[in-house]
Amino acid sequence: MSTDRPADDSHLREEPVSSEELLRGHFLVARRDRVRLPDASLAVREYVCHPGAVVVVAELDDGRFVLERQWRYPLGRAFTEFPAGKLDAGEDPWRCAQRELREETGYSARLWAYAGPVHLAIAYSTEVIHLFFARELRLGERRLDPGEFLDVFPASLEDMLQWVREGQVTDAKTLFCLLWAQNVRAGIWSLDWRQAG
Amino acid sequence: MSTDRPADDSHLREEPVSSEELLRGHFLVARRDRVRLPDASLAVREYVCHPGAVVVVAELDDGRFVLERQWRYPLGRAFTEFPAGKLDAGEDPWRCAQRELREETGYSARLWAYAGPVHLAIAYSTEVIHLFFARELRLGERRLDPGEFLDVFPASLEDMLQWVREGQVTDAKTLFCLLWAQNVRAGIWSLDWRQAG
Numbered sequence: 001m002s003t004d005r006p007a008d009d010s011h012l013r014e015e016p017v018s019s020e021e022l023l024r025g026h027f028l029v030a031r032r033d034r035v036r037l038p039d040a041s042l043a044v045r046e047y048v049c050h051p052g053a054v055v056v057v058a059e060l061d062d063g064r065f066v067l068e069r070q071w072r073y074p075l076g077r078a079f080t081e082f083p084a085g086k087l088d089a090g091e092d093p094w095r096c097a098q099r100e101l102r103e104e105t106g107y108s109a110r111l112w113a114y115a116g117p118v119h120l121a122i123a124y125s126t127e128v129i130h131l132f133f134a135r136e137l138r139l140g141e142r143r144l145d146p147g148e149f150l151d152v153f154p155a156s157l158e159d160m161l162q163w164v165r166e167g168q169v170t171d172a173k174t175l176f177c178l179l180w181a182q183n184v185r186a187g188i189w190s191l192d193w194r195q196a197g
Numbered sequence: 198m199s200t201d202r203p204a205d206d207s208h209l210r211e212e213p214v215s216s217e218e219l220l221r222g223h224f225l226v227a228r229r230d231r232v233r234l235p236d237a238s239l240a241v242r243e244y245v246c247h248p249g250a251v252v253v254v255a256e257l258d259d260g261r262f263v264l265e266r267q268w269r270y271p272l273g274r275a276f277t278e279f280p281a282g283k284l285d286a287g288e289d290p291w292r293c294a295q296r297e298l299r300e301e302t303g304y305s306a307r308l309w310a311y312a313g314p315v316h317l318a319i320a321y322s323t324e325v326i327h328l329f330f331a332r333e334l335r336l337g338e339r340r341l342d343p344g345e346f347l348d349v350f351p352a353s354l355e356d357m358l359q360w361v362r363e364g365q366v367t368d369a370k371t372l373f374c375l376l377w378a379q380n381v382r383a384g385i386w387s388l389d390w391r392q393a394g
Contacts (some may be wrong), residue, residue, distance in 0.1 A: 026241050027242075027243045039346075045270040045271070047225070069209065071211050073211050073244070116367065119276070121368060122271065125318065130230055166388070172326075179376040182380075
């Protein structure tokens with residue numbers, strides 16, 4: 001075991017040799033690549049191609065967050081989540097974050113901050129989720145997509161953390177949002193706020 | 198916006214109507230289902246079928262954690278991660294956690310605790326990751342799978358949190374492990390430790 005985080009990853013690198021489309025569904029797109037491993041042997045890598053997404057930690061004036069309850073068919077149950085959505089083709093993450101929050105919850109925010117990218121399922125997906133914070137919310141009209149059903153409700157940081165601890169909140173993106181929210185709320189991490197564009 | 202988290206999700210429920218296998222790759226398996234939405238309209242859901250996985254927050258006697266640096270081909274770069282791996286068919290998560298930690302890092306642990314399940318990519322995957330903590334580590338021999346290349350190194354909680362804040366650590370499972378680790382370390386959340394089986 002080395003004593004420091006490696007600075008150079010070249011001895012771990014996998015190089016693409018060839019690539020084919022494995023699946024083009026209505027939603028899922030997947031590829032299969034042949035790759036050359038660090039010892040020059042060959043292997044196969046299969047992965048989902050994802051356009052990227054945003055998730056929004058939106059804080060009400062009383063300090064509570066805007067949460068959603070939504071059915072997630074692959075798991076056969078509903079989950080408590082921060083508002084999130086996929087990028088449209090070529091869409092800027094800042095615009096997408098403002099759009100998704102407004103469409104799904106009805107809220108517009110005057111102040112926004114970008115915390116950074118998170119990679120959701122690095123073993124088999126290209127998905128990056130851009131994490132935003134939003135403040136100074138104003139409630140307007142929801143505009144759900146056809147076939148979209150979800151509840152919107154407020155919850156405190158303390159309640160959310162308690163629900164994680166008790167196993168009632170188990171969505172990975174919601175948990176990494178709470179890591180950020182907890183450290184921002186404690187004043188340990190800071191954000192660079194700017195006005196909505 | 199309701200004022201409480203909904204207790205009843207029946208108005209959100211999506212019911213399966215039919216199901217077909219969309220893809221059976223070397224690694225990826227995907228299905229496409231027709232579903233009935235809450236308003237009785239029909240929709241299509243496509244998702245990856247995953248056997249489940251474990252991730253291990255293993256703490257050295259000096260308080261640092263055992264981390265890995267591994268190439269993740271879908272993103273074309275290496276990531277800093279907690280040790281993790283997929284369940285073999287029918288494998289118990291407790292056994293899998295002990296096996297993966299030993300094979301990938303060489304460490305065995307005398308004490309183990311189960312924090313709970315986390316759902317990684319609820320929009321398009323059935324994957325559940327079982328989160329374990331491990332203590333009282335003893336270093337033995339690594340036994341990597343053929344074609345597996347990864348570095349093992351120790352890092353403190355403080356370093357890991359700093360790397361998240363700076364955008365150097367962006368793996369979602371590693372971030373939700375840090376949410377747990379931070380609250381356990383602070384004494385806010387407790388774990389139920391038991392001896393390795």
